[in-house]
Every structure is written in structure tokens, then in C-alpha cells.
Amino acid sequence: MGADALSDVLRAVRLSSAMFFHLDVRAPWVAAAPASSACASAVLPGAQHVIEYHVVLDGCCWGGLIDEPPVQLVAGDIIAFPQGAPHVLSSGPGMQAIPDLSYYRQPTADQLPHRISLGDNGPADARILCGFLGCDARPFNPLLEALPPVLHLRGQAYRDRSSLVFLINAARNETEGRRSGGEGVLARLGELLFVEAIRCHVEGLDPEQTGWLAGLGDRHVGQALNLLHGSPAADWTLDELAKSVGLSRSTLAQRFTHLIGQPPMQYLTRWRMQLAAGLLASGREPISRIAEAVGYDSEAAFNRAFRRTVGTPPAAWRQAQIATE
Template identity: 50%
Template sequence: MDVLSDVLSAVRLTGAIFFDSTFREPWVAEAPRASVIAGKVMPNSQYVFFFHTLIEGACWVEMTDGSAEPLRLEAGDIVAFPMDDAHALCSAIGMRAKPDLAMYHHPIDRQLPYVVNEGSSVGSCRFVCGYLGCDIRPYNPFIKSLPRVLHGRGTARQGWLASLVHHAVSETDRGNPGGETVLAKLAELMFVQVIREYVEGLPEDARGWLSGLKDPHIGQALRLIHGQPAANWTLEGLARAVGLSRTVFANRFTHYACDPPMQYLARWRMQLAARLLENPGISVAQAGAQVGYDSEAAFNRAFKKVVGLPPGTWRKGRAPGPGLPAN
């Protein structure tokens, strides 16, 4: 079981490239908090955040609230803001410009991306920018384990990905049918590659769900849970399967996943069940059975405890609009 792929699929990671921009010095482009414009750019996603890929040139990126040090970007870098922070891309530190919120919508009369081209010159920069969206309810263990700024150094210039980025840029220039889909998939691929590099670089003592993927014992436990979510897992059974005592396993799992093992299992089951409930051909009882509950009553109790609503009510109302990462 590839746990990361399983989670990204279950929470419906979706990409979209909206802007292909070339700026000449001096320049600044300020982005608002993604939650402000999420419903306009990715209305089908519960949670949305920005990413930027620098194709040519070099520049700075800063949090607009000044809460972090400016970050230098070079050609080939990818930067994402998973925690809904407003930020600015600029040719010199400290430059600001009020975001134009009217720019953030999906056009009905043209194909994405929007192209802004001030012309190339010494010191100019070219960006491909967009959004990544996903579900965060009922449970997304992945998103809350990300840093405020996710920086992939030179990621877009590496081997196969560099070829895809080059192809995507040419798609922008040609405006071929299906180009938006090509760009959306590229956005997802770039983000996953940045995540893989981020996980590889995490120190041994790092805390969080992504760090747990690297730990031999907790990574194995996560593979078991995600590989067989409906199995009759117990704390003792999982601990035994990964070769740890009950107490050591429970403490270690909680350290990494930020949830105790059985609570994690229950929450993940509800994420899977919520997806099943979107299918009108699957009854509440069938959805519960597919995630490990022998009776509809037991599933109803578990779903309401984790989600806050009975499964039937969830199904009728679906999830509310864009939000913030759940704790």
C-alpha cells in the first residue's frame, strides 16, 4: 500500500494552473489568502491553496504579514502555501501591491491560463501559477502536516518533470484543446514531487503524519490500516504486527500521526465512508459495511462521533464550502 497515494486519492487532490505571467523589473504580484477566492477558482474543493513555479529568472517571495523571512526563488523552484497565507512575489524585498480580486475566477469565454506578458528583458521572471484543492472533511491527515511554506528547490528542472513543465509551457502558448487538463495534471505532479522531496529531507526526530511515513514501525502500521481499513484492527493487533509493545506503539503512533492509532483508524474510515455516501446507489448500511461496521446502528454512532452528523444527514447536506485545515 502506497499510503501517500491512497490519501491523496481519497481527499481528491486536484490541481489547476491559472496564470502564465512574465514580469519585468521592478515588479510585484501580491496574492490574497486563498480562502478569499477559493469558491471562485475551485468551487468543488473544500480547501484551496496557492502554488507558484518559477520558469525563468529569480525573485523573492514574502508573507505579507511579515511573519517569516523572505525566501529567494531561482528558476526551477516551486513554492506552495498550504496554510492559507497571503504572500507577495517581487523583484525586491518589501514591495507590495493590492491584490486584484477580479482576476481570480474561471473564465467562460477563454481557456486557462490567463497570460500576462510584459516582455522579456534582463531581470525578467516567468511564472506558472495556480491552485491545489482537496477535501479536508471528514478527515485529511495529510494537509495539516505540511509547513506554512513548501519550497522545492530546482524541482521543476529535474529530469522527467522538466520535460513536462516545458510541454506545459508550450500548451499555454498553443492553447490546444484539452490543455487545461494537461496543466491541471502537471500541477498535481509537481506538488507530489515537492512533497516527496520534503519527506526525504525531514529529520529523524520530526513530528507529523508525513514523518510517520518514514518511520519503519509507524509507516508499516499506516500501510496496514490503509491497505485493510475494514479489518478488525485492535491496538494490540497493530502493535504486534509492527513488532512493538502496546504502549510504545501507541505513544509512537500518536507522536507522528497526532492521533492515537484507533482514533486515526476511525477517522480514516469515516473519510472513506463519506466518499462512498456520495454514491446514491450505496446505502448507509452498505457504506458502513465497506469500512468495517457490522451494523448500520454501529456505523451511525461512529460516523456521528467523528463527523458530528449522522451519515444520512451528511449525505443530504454534503460538506459546506471552503474551509481551513482541520485539527
């Protein structure tokens, strides 16, 4: 039986979240964000990779990558930077600033999100929530690899999508109320916002688009992905997988490779290594049991596959992960 491949990936890459800033701004103003790697240890300690996103609650602003044309953002819009690139938010296009890392080192006793006022004195003409999502990027995160440098969701495009509107309103209410447990609620809301944003992005993909997310939406390739994620330790062959999705061996191999960028069995091997990496990082299970859990009959065969795919032996990977936590 197949699984939900997107949910499986989100579980395996250890998604985490923090709603970190609440901006109250009045023109003229500009806020520059560094590469997420520069502030990751402060906002989400232990995360391999950090994605920054912004939700415009009221008013409008401009946002985009540094040295690239910005896009205008209005109330209800979400902009995210999945690859962790430095970027700018501002009251007008073309404004620049130097990132101030002191904002990320707020007193730990303060409840998140930290409130920051920028620009002229007086009532704010825009309010923006700024959050961070942490995840594993190594050894294999197919979702992260498929996301663009900038992900912009226009509020007008999903105004009839009640789930996303509800989540944004819930984040607004939780931020303004600042009740007990608010940080935890906002963290979970941030994760749910991310998943809904991915769903909206997938639904808006061009029919000719390729990549992992496009593969999820394909009838046959999506089914193949769900089957592989549902039973990653199974003794899959290309013939068996093709039969399960109702295609010939050659047709599935061609279509899967065209959309996903790699053959089905290579994808399965890389996903098994991601699952194994998570088990290794826990530091508890013997390597022989991890090998069996991800579909290998012997520890030696697993060691060879892991080293060939990841570039380091399983034991060395485990020690490196433990040392960084």
C-alpha cells in the first residue's frame, strides 16, 4: 500500500519551526536578512538547513533576493526563501541595507515572536510575521531540492482556500494575544503554513514543469513515489514497480527519470539512505538493525551503499551528527 510521499518526506527530514519576528513598519523602511546559515544557530539550533518566510498581515511592501528585482507583497501574501539566500524586505523597490545579526540574538527570556518597529514614528502602515523552518538537507531531501530560490504565494490567488486563510488568521491572533504556550502554537502553525504553501505551489505548477513536486502530481509517477515511500524496505524491482502503477518497465523508467531527474531504483536508494541517516543520528540502534530496517540483507551491503551514496561510512556519519548536537 502506498504512503503520502510528501508527508513521509516532511517526517523524515525533521521539520521544525519558529515564528521569530513581528515587524511593525512605517515608510520609509528596509530590513535585510542574511543567508539563513548565518543565523541558523540562533533561530533554530541544530537544524541542518533553515528556510525563512514572511507573511504580510496588513499593508504592503516589497521583497526579493539581494541584487534581483523585488516583487510587491500585499496583505495575505507569503514569500519564502527555501534555499536560504540573503534577501530584503522594504517599503519600496530598490532599497538596500546591511543585515543586523543582533536582531537574532534577542534575550532568550522574551516570548517569541520579537516585536520590531522600523521606519518613521507613528502608526504602522504594514505588519509582517517573519518565521523560520528547519529541516535536514543531507543526505537527501527531495522536497528542498525541488523548491525554487523564491516562493511567492499571492493572497488573492488563495482567498477561497479556507485552510490557508485560517492559518494566517490564527497566527495573527496568537501573535497579538501572546498567551501562555503561544511560542509552541506559532511553531506548529508555521509548519502547517509551510505545508499549505507547498500544496498551493504544486497546484500552480506549469503542466510542463519537471521536478519532484511535479512528479507528485503525475498520475503514474506520483503513485510510484507513494509506493516507494510506503514500503522503502521492500525488495522493489523496476518490473514490480511498473506493474503496480500500470505501466511498462521502459515507460515508467523514462517518465520517472524525466520528471524526478533520476531512475526509480536510484531514487529509492537515496531515500533509504535518508531514512538510515535519521536512525543513525538517534545514536541508539545498531547499524545491523538499521541496515535491515531500510531494506538491506547484510550490514556489509548497507555500508557499501551508504558510503557510495553519502560519501562517508555509516559509523562516521553517526559520530559526526552526534558531535554537532
